[in-house]
Amino acid sequence: MAIENLEHQAEIQKRRTFAIISHPDAGKTTLTEKFLLYGGAIRSAGSVKSRRSQKYAVSDWMEIEKQRGISVTSSVLQFNYNGCCINILDTPGHQDFSEDTYRTLVAADSAVMVIDAAKGVEEQTKKLFKVCKMRGIPIFTFINKMDAHGKDPFDLLEELENVLGIRSYPMDFPIGSGKDFKGVYNRRKMQIELFDDNNHGESIAQAIKGDPSDEKFSSLLGSSLHEKLLEDIELLDTAGDAFDLEQILAGELTPVFFGSALTNFGVEPFLEAFLEITTSPQPRQSNLGPINPTAPYFSGFIFKIQANMNPAHRDRIAFLRICSGKFEKGMLVNHIQKGKKVKLAQPQQFLAQDRVTVETAYAGDIIGLHDPGIFNIGDTLCSDAINLRYEGIPQFAPEHFMRVSTLNALKRKQFIKGITQLAEEGSVQVFKPHFSGTEELIIGVVGVLQFEVLEYRLKNEYGVDIKTQMLPYHFIRWIEMENFDYSSFKLTSDTLLAETEDGDPVLLCQYEWSIKQLAERNSQAIFRETHLKA
Numbered sequence: 001m002a003i004e005n006l007e008h009q010a011e012i013q014k015r016r017t018f019a020i021i022s023h024p025d026a027g028k029t030t031l032t033e034k035f036l037l038y039g040g041a042i043r044s045a046g047s048v049k050s051r052r053s054q055k056y057a058v059s060d061w062m063e064i065e066k067q068r069g070i071s072v073t074s075s076v077l078q079f080n081y082n083g084c085c086i087n088i089l090d091t092p093g094h095q096d097f098s099e100d101t102y103r104t105l106v107a108a109d110s111a112v113m114v115i116d117a118a119k120g121v122e123e124q125t126k127k128l129f130k131v132c133k134m135r136g137i138p139i140f141t142f143i144n145k146m147d148a149h150g151k152d153p154f155d156l157l158e159e160l161e162n163v164l165g166i167r168s169y170p171m172d173f174p175i176g177s178g179k180d181f182k183g184v185y186n187r188r189k190m191q192i193e194l195f196d197d198n199n200h201g202e203s204i205a206q207a208i209k210g211d212p213s214d215e216k217f218s219s220l221l222g223s224s225l226h227e228k229l230l231e232d233i234e235l236l237d238t239a240g241d242a243f244d245l246e247q248i249l250a251g252e253l254t255p256v257f258f259g260s261a262l263t264n265f266g267v268e269p270f271l272e273a274f275l276e277i278t279t280s281p282q283p284r285q286s287n288l289g290p291i292n293p294t295a296p297y298f299s300g301f302i303f304k305i306q307a308n309m310n311p312a313h314r315d316r317i318a319f320l321r322i323c324s325g326k327f328e329k330g331m332l333v334n335h336i337q338k339g340k341k342v343k344l345a346q347p348q349q350f351l352a353q354d355r356v357t358v359e360t361a362y363a364g365d366i367i368g369l370h371d372p373g374i375f376n377i378g379d380t381l382c383s384d385a386i387n388l389r390y391e392g393i394p395q396f397a398p399e400h401f402m403r404v405s406t407l408n409a410l411k412r413k414q415f416i417k418g419i420t421q422l423a424e425e426g427s428v429q430v431f432k433p434h435f436s437g438t439e440e441l442i443i444g445v446v447g448v449l450q451f452e453v454l455e456y457r458l459k460n461e462y463g464v465d466i467k468t469q470m471l472p473y474h475f476i477r478w479i480e481m482e483n484f485d486y487s488s489f490k491l492t493s494d495t496l497l498a499e500t501e502d503g504d505p506v507l508l509c510q511y512e513w514s515i516k517q518l519a520e521r522n523s524q525a526i527f528r529e530t531h532l533k534a
């Protein structure tokens, strides 16, 4: 037993579970693929094309969903590197950007933020960063596309601070840029690392390494680039923030790396340093206090539910983040929210591009569970005799709203059933206009694709045709206020007061500046950007 316990602990210590966040086209897919290349999970880069399904239009996307049955392979990937067992969580971007993207961040222990050197901090990165910041997880920055023309590295560091409000510590610094990008100065190892791309990034880039003062670099780089590098190193050492591990782990200081995922320049120094600095799974908050990952029992929570778009297979996959102990195939667990025992018979794990049945898994891992409709977002599962409940997953702010009703009044029951199901899966949020007395509902989503998915699924799975009307609102706030009274709450002209399914008040606004005005007019109310369901 004691030896087995030591084995558990060693397995958990090896785990690194992180999400990659970025604005579309910054290079997230390319970088992920290079991680797999360096981890030996794929032999040559360019083979993870299925992940590109992110870029298809909605009709293609649904067709693909149908053909593949279910698109889970791109949701989480596991591979080994340098003695670590790595779980990468995909955060969908492009058209399928949705609330799932935010929820995935709740399952991660750290985040890698990919930034395009030419574009700097972009919109979607800002939104995802905000969620990481709220969770206080470590955030590592990879400034990509240094092989193309980009902004000045010092300006990019300043932008992180000005736009995201996070201080940075460059772990390495680029040597040249654009077509003169040669490699990086690795500050941790205090060495120059020059890369060679003779294979267009298909295989691992070889590096020439050495002390920056070494004469050979003067001829390899040319004296002006070499001298500039020596000046940059001095400037960084005298002017920049100091390396502070505690602040990094608290998400207050971001270690920054420069490179080019396409050519593999800087990928290896990034992986090495990132895996060394970032944490193995940390304790998670529950109603019994923080639960240690090395606790001797299995526990975890559901953070994502993926429906099967193929009408022939109505089942769903629920993604579970294991928070403590060891999972074994076929184990009987307590489903806390449902108050019943469930046998986890067909768990799945995702290795590089393949889906396999998992026999054992440990805290930090993500497994996919076959879901006949018994799991909801935020549900806790734990070992048979254990009774704990993990902190819920908040609802994140939808940015698009639509008024929806059924075209055929006789189908009202199926309409409600379908909407309820989709809300439980977490793809849409449902609100009721306060006062209206009509049977219309307001649907809120993070990404507009979800509206099309809603319409498609209501028709195909529930036989319901709907009438829709886009609403002009883009901002939501959940209102917390003692003795809330709809009639005395003071609104602005661009605002709609609505209710959640539980009858709690929410505000939908067209313009962000109205929120400030509303806060001034209703000073006793607290306006929340996320909402934890009771």
Ligand code: G4P
Residues within 6 Å of the ligand: 022, 023, 024, 025, 026, 027, 028, 029, 030, 031, 093, 144, 145, 146, 147, 148, 259, 260, 261, 262, 263
């Ligand atoms: P994403 O997942 O963040 O959306 O980005 P993705 O990796 O798909 O990359 C977006 C585009 O940027 C791709 O070009 C990719 O080749 C390119 N790219 C990624 N990393 C680098 C880099 O380090 N340097 C340069 N110069 N380009 C990079 P594309 O033309 O859209 O696709 P493809 O035809 O190359 O597949």
